[in-house]
Amino acid sequence: MTTRLLLVRHGETEWHAENRYAGVTDVALTPRGVAQATDLGAWAVRAGVDAVACSPLSRARLTASPAAEVLGLAVEVQEGLKEVDFGWGEGRTIQEMADEDPEAVRRFREDADSGAFPGSEPVARAAERATASLRDLADRHQGDRVLVVAHNTLLRIALCELLGLPLGRYRRIFPRLDNGAVTEIEIRGPETALRSLNVPTAPPPAPAPGPSPAGD
Template sequence: MTSRLLLVRHGETEWHAENRYAGSSDVALTAKGREQGAALGRWAVRAGVDAVAASPLGRARLTAAPAADALGLRTEIVEELREIDFGWGEGRTIAEMATEDPEAVRRFREDAGSGGFPGSEPLPAAAARATAALRALAERHPAGTVLVVAHSTLLRIALCALLGLPLGRYRQLFPRLDNGAVTEIRCTAAGTALYSLNVPTAS
């Protein structure tokens, strides 16, 4: 049987305009971010979603809430879907970090796996918890459709791990996940397939 997982990056946050690394920080949604959540809710009804899961961080829970409400479902909060901790990079922009330590930024841009920011969660650890969580959701809904609201970096790392791609190149292979957009994967006993990327939900 095939499980459909609809992976969604949370709505726009107050740090989005400056492109600050939010990571484990609990940053609020903007008005646009809340509207992206509302649009996702309307879309989820049309998509035939059977279950809703989200990261424990507020920006993901609030993005998922309209879909769960519209479907009459409870959002399952999955701790393992939280965004990675960027350590030294938390709350900073690339430009700010480059001013302080340009070599650290160069290493990160070249290979985010071997050149992660000091104090950040290692990519293999993040990939392991994310893929375990996604596979568990697929196993609990073996022929269903699950809406999963989480975070840009975590989801891109998980996509690399599930598709057999190098984790350290997630930034090059998946340059961005748009806020509120849907990326669909399908999981079977044989493996995982990518069906769509960054599908908008606004009508």
């Protein structure tokens, strides 16, 4: 039986303006991030979501909560969906790291697996725990639509693993997942299909006022 997982990167955080690697650090949502969580809740109702799961980090929990509340569901917290620990890169920007060790940043940009930041979680280990969590959700919610709120790097690594793509190239294959946007995958037994990528959940803007069409 097919399960559809609706993968969502949490709402915008206070470190987004400087593009800092949050990793396992708990960082608060900005007001825009809170609004993205609210939009996601309204979207989840329209999408007919059957279950809600998220990473244990607060930015993911707060993004998932409005959807769970409006749907009358409990949030299933999955430890395996926690963001990658970036080690030496945690809390820093790429420019800060490049100023200190340009060769380390070059290796990371070339291959994010073999060139992972010193002290960071191995990409293969992150892929293993992330896909184990996603497959567990798919097995327990067969035939359902499951909203899964997690993180930019972890979800991109998981997508590569599930789709049979090179883990070290996750940054090039999936340059980014947008905050609050939905990437839908379909899991059927051992097979995974990508159905959509970075679909916004915010309602479309109202049309600008203008002259009434002729005949009205």
